[in-house]
Amino acid sequence: MKIGFDAKRLFWNQTGLGNYSRNLVQGVCMQFPQHSYVLYTPRVQTNEHTHYFLDRCSVVQAPYAFASSLWRSFGLVKNLEKQNIDIYHGLSHELPFGIAKSKVKSVVTIHDFAFKFFSDDFPLFDRSVYNIKWRYACNHADAIVATSEATKADIIRYFRIPESKIHVIYQSCDARFSIQKTEEEKQVVRSTYHLPDTYILYVGSITARKNIRSLLRAYELCMHQINMPLVLCGNGSKYKKEIETEIIARNLQEHVLVRDSVAVHDLPALYQAARVSVYPSLYEGFGIPVLEAIKSGTPVITSIVSCLPEVGGNVAIYCNPYSVESIAEALVESMSSEYHSSDFSRKLQEHAAQFSHEAFVEKNMSMYQNLI
Known part of the structure; x- marks a missing residue:
């Protein structure tokens, strides 16, 4: 298989979502080396956390730095099809728009719904964007990973997603x-x-x-x-x-x-x-x-x-x-x-x-x- 990952957090987040991304991608590289792995990121950051991935994975960056966010949401599907990706895993709540019309199977991980439970912590614009992206990803993914049973219940509660589509997979830590x-x-x-x-x-x-x-x-x-x-x-x-x-x-x-x-x-x-x-x-x-x-x-x-x-x-x-x-x-x-x-x-x-x-x-x- 050729598996693509949304690697923005892998390269740029040094805590929660970044750790989740690095733990999973490093794990599949080590435990299942027979498959190919491609990382998609707006930009690359080189540091002690990312050397491993730059050495072992193919990395695809946004073609234009000034439009990197738009590429991640709207331009990425062309890259996935061109590179014959079998499965694309959005590791932090979102998938590129249009992926459901492609031949690429998709998975999205939903970590939490903090923006709904603690709305005062998030600007109105951010909450609106998150709601659109979360909902689109859950509705169009072939499979959803929930990080807990509690998160699974929230996915069903907010987006009315069939329970059979959701996989609860507990993460680990370093x-x-x-x-x-x-x-x-x-x-x-x-x-x-x-x-x-x-x-x-x-x-x-x-x-x-x-x-x-x-x-x-x-x-x-x-x-x-x-x-x-x-x-x-x-x-x-x-x-x-x-x-x-x-x-x-x-x-x-x-x-x-x-x-x-x-x-x-x-x-x-x-x-x-x-x-x-x-x-x-x-x-x-x-x-x-x-x-x-x-x-x-x-x-x-x-x-x-x-x-x-x-x-x-x-x-x-x-x-x-x-x-x-x-x-x-x-x-x-x-x-x-x-x-x-x-x-x-x-x-x-x-x-x-x-x-x-x-x-x-x-x-x-x-x-x-x-x-x-």
Whole structure:
């Protein structure tokens, strides 16, 4: 087979959608080298994340840089037909218009519907464009990948897509999270980011949807009981500045430590050095930081909403994200020796095995093969 991928996020997004794209494309290249893979991107970016793909895949770029977005939406089908692509996989919510009239089979991955649930976070124009692209892709794809059962339900709810067309395929995360770090390696990361020996860790964007204000207030309620700082790692804009202002207003500067995004190679040690990871999000399409914590062997607190119980299973500590008191109770509970025993570590490993990278890749490939 000759399989094409929408590689814009693979080359230009260093977090969620980019990681998903890189994990899948690298996986099929390694596990199924008998097939050919072509990456379609408006432009190429060369860095530590993309060298692998430039060496092993064919790459097609937009013919004119000034019209690259238009090419991705309206001009790409000609390239797919010219290059005899059997299957094209849109890895982040969209497909080129007109693909349904071509001979190319198409797959689209739908990650979430954040723009519908949290409309205030998205300009009206962006919401309108997303709705058109999401709907077109779901209606015209030969198969749809949903990253969770919760996302599958949203696809049916918003676009009335037949359930039989939707495949729930859980993603995995980088294998580096499963590799246990030495105490020396953990100490290097603590020193790099000026962190204490033990802490509570949040990793993710610092936005309203991630519920950081409630986390901050919950921590304030119980910080003298748990007696360790809260570390917030992630980027943000206006909301992050509001959080930093609130930390100062509440005189929590010595207790709540804010760090910008951490280098990818430092994340496993950062998780493993933490006493517990916390992710009280209001809505997710999958919730990769929950899986990263579990793969790292770190107890995790997360919300009992959206897809998060699918990822956390029976090893996460759950809270009601709309209740500051519930989050505080979960923080206190997470300090219990029950969650820091060898037995619990084994449970984390067993649960993490359900989200293997090999299974993620194999299920996607099986879906491709069934379309031909």
